Amino acid sequence: MARSSTTPQSTKTGQDGKPQMTRAKLIDLLNEDLAREYQAIIAYVVYSQVLKGAAYMKIASELELHAKQELEHALIIAKQIDYLGGTPTVDPKPVKMSDDTKELLQFDLDNEIQTIRNYRERVTQCEQLGEFAIAELLRKLLVEEQDHEIDLATALGIDPPDPSAR
Numbered sequence: 001m002a003r004s005s006t007t008p009q010s011t012k013t014g015q016d017g018k019p020q021m022t023r024a025k026l027i028d029l030l031n032e033d034l035a036r037e038y039q040a041i042i043a044y045v046v047y048s049q050v051l052k053g054a055a056y057m058k059i060a061s062e063l064e065l066h067a068k069q070e071l072e073h074a075l076i077i078a079k080q081i082d083y084l085g086g087t088p089t090v091d092p093k094p095v096k097m098s099d100d101t102k103e104l105l106q107f108d109l110d111n112e113i114q115t116i117r118n119y120r121e122r123v124t125q126c127e128q129l130g131e132f133a134i135a136e137l138l139r140k141l142l143v144e145e146q147d148h149e150i151d152l153a154t155a156l157g158i159d160p161p162d163p164s165a166r
C-alpha cells in the first residue's frame with residue numbers, strides 16, 4: 001500500500017503530540033529571542049535616561065543595570081545561534097516610546113513577561129533536541145529576566161504577574 005504523503009513536514013508531531021522541534025526551528029526561535037534582547041537593550045538604555053520624577057530614581061539606576069544584563073543575554077544567544085549553524089539576526093523588535101514614566105515601565109514589564117514565557121518554552125524545546133547546555137544557559141537568563149520583572153512590578157507598585165497566565 002502506498003504511504004500517504006498528505007502530512008506536510010511542518011505539522012509533524014512528536015510522541016507528545018506537540019510539533020516536532022528541529023535544529024532549524026530552534027535557530028529561528030533563538031533569533032526571535034535575540035531580536036527581543038536587542039529590543040530590551042535599547043529600551044533600557046533610553047528609558048533609564050528619560051524617566052522623570054524623584055520617585056523613579058531608584059528604578060532608573062536599576063534599568064541601567066538591566067541594559068548591561070540584556071547585552072550579556074544577547075551575546076549568549078548569538079553565540080548559541082552560531083554554534084547551531086545559524087546566523088544571528090541584526091534586527092531588533094520595535095521599541096515603544098512615551099512621555100509617561102509609568103507607561104515606559106509598563107512597556108518594559110510587558111516585554112519581560114513575554115520574554116519569560118518564551119524562555120520557559122525554549123528550555124523545553126532545547127531539551128527535546130538534546131541541547132541540554134543551551135537549556136542550562138537559558139535557565140540562567142530566566143532567573144535574571146524574572147528579577148527584571150520583579151524590579152519593574154515593584155516600581156509600578158503591583159504584584160509580579162504570573163507569566164503562565166495568558
Ligand SMILES: [Fe+2]
Pocket residue numbers: 037040069070073074141145
Ligand atoms: Fe534578556
Ligand SMILES: [Fe+2]
Pocket residue numbers: 040066070112115144145148
Ligand atoms: Fe530582562
